[in-house]
Amino acid sequence: MPCTGTRSMVLVLVLCAAPLHAASDAEQEVPVSAALGIKAGAIPPVLLAPELVLHAPHVFLGTFGMATGDGVTLGAELGAEFSQAGQNTPYVLGTYFHFASNANATGGRESIDALTLTAGYEWIWKHVELQVGAGALFLVNDEVAPCTGWFCGFRPPPVLPTVEISLRYRFF
Numbered sequence: 001m002p003c004t005g006t007r008s009m010v011l012v013l014v015l016c017a018a019p020l021h022a023a024s025d026a027e028q029e030v031p032v033s034a035a036l037g038i039k040a041g042a043i044p045p046v047l048l049a050p051e052l053v054l055h056a057p058h059v060f061l062g063t064f065g066m067a068t069g070d071g072v073t074l075g076a077e078l079g080a081e082f083s084q085a086g087q088n089t090p091y092v093l094g095t096y097f098h099f100a101s102n103a104n105a106t107g108g109r110e111s112i113d114a115l116t117l118t119a120g121y122e123w124i125w126k127h128v129e130l131q132v133g134a135g136a137l138f139l140v141n142d143e144v145a146p147c148t149g150w151f152c153g154f155r156p157p158p159v160l161p162t163v164e165i166s167l168r169y170r171f172f
Contacts, residue, residue, distance in 0.1 A: 031085045032056050035129050037168025039064045042116075042137055042160070043097060046073055051166055053077075053129075057085045064097075071101035071110070081122065092119045093133060093164075113141035116162050129168040137162040 032055065039051040039062075046066050053062040062077040075097030083089035094117055101110040120133020137160045 033086070033170055033172055035168035035170045037129070037166055039164065039166045041164035042162045043073055043075065045070060045099060045101075049073060049075070051168065053166075053168060055081070055085065058082070060091075069102075071099060073097060073099045086124055088121070088123050090119070091122050091131070091133070093117070093135075095164075109143075111141060111143045112139070114139050116164070118162065118164055120164070124170075127170050129166070129170055131164070131166040131168075133165075134161070134163045136160070 035053045035055070037051055037053075038048055040048050043049055043064070043066075046068060049064045049066040051062055051064040053060055058081050060077075060079045060081060062079070063075065064077070065072065065074040067073075075095055077093055077095040079091050079093035081089040081091050094115065096115055097113070099110070099112040103109055115138045116135060117138075118133040118135030120131060122129060122131040139156060139158050139160070142156065
């Protein structure tokens with residue numbers, strides 16, 4: 001993990017433990033909100049990606065993605081929140097993401113499609129959201145380039161444990 005990714009994860013953990021106050025009922029007038037931030041977790045081949053989330057009562061939709069020198073990762077998410085809009089809440093989340101690499105030196109390409117099912121807790125303040133969860137990652141498609149490196153022949157299992165952390169700024 002690059003140094004900047006480590007710093008981002010430390011920042012998320014510090015904010016999680018910081019004594020912040022939840023937004024009051026008077027500040028929660030809008031039942032629909034939008035937030036922009038960073039999603040961290042097992043998102044091959046990156047560990048961090050920009051994320052945009054729209055919240056409605058008991059439901060949230062999100063999208064995330066990142067282009068790197070190796071290729072592009074795109075994802076979509078649909079979640080359910082169990083508390084009223086604008087309140088701290090447990091959640092369940094289903095996510096789909098796709099990674100497609102650029103051609104490597106041998107002309108090979110890699111493609112990964114995965115689904116995740118996670119559950120966790122989301123802390124919501126006036127302008128900040130912190131979401132922390134864990135669950136399972138299901139590899140739907142894992143096409144690898146021809147064997148050229150150290151891990152020749154290594155195939156990950158079809159189901160893996162996963163964690164996710166999202167830190168977002170709420171616009172409204």
